[in-house]
Amino acid sequence: MLTDLQIAVRAADNKGATAPVALDVAELFGFADAFLIVSGSVERNVQAISDGIEEALNEAGVRTVRREGREGGRWVLLDFGDIMVHVFHEEEREFYQLERLWHDSPVINVSEMLEVAAS
Template structure:
């Protein structure tokens, strides 16, 4: 199985939202094979707790504005690892330290990486 076109569409929207709030090291994984309940994961890092919360908030706002309902939200008050479940897409927004510790990329290393198209940021 592969991620559906809808999952890829909302994945791109979520990635753009995360990028707009300073999210870094964005990685998208097609988890449709091993996980029957979702198609894709988006992993994003933020530098500090406030940044993690801002990234997650922007992702949720953008997807909700596009008509995609948030099914579940975990970890928002701590700002260390926020999970947003949109059904076809699950977004994990990590503090950089927690992302290294939990290493989801290693856990899901057999899943294909999905391409993301993000704007190139100039070095002011």
């Protein structure tokens, strides 16, 4: 059975997301267990990635708690309770550098999630 994070990673990859990074924030952030951070190259790509992730998780029975920023297509935040997904336009991701902000959080290996999907 796929975890919510695996579903989100695969959905993002299917929509052309780049540079996926997942962080285990459970110890540092009381509102979620993991952050998934991905990039899109243009606003429409950011929107398509966020729509694909939301659709895949909703189909798996995971309810969207909150969605912010979709209209602008620069930084979309999707809150699914246990995981929060940040879909950035490449420029915004470089500017905000969430990975650096949360550098104390362990990194979750997403490449294994993608390798299993390719098998």
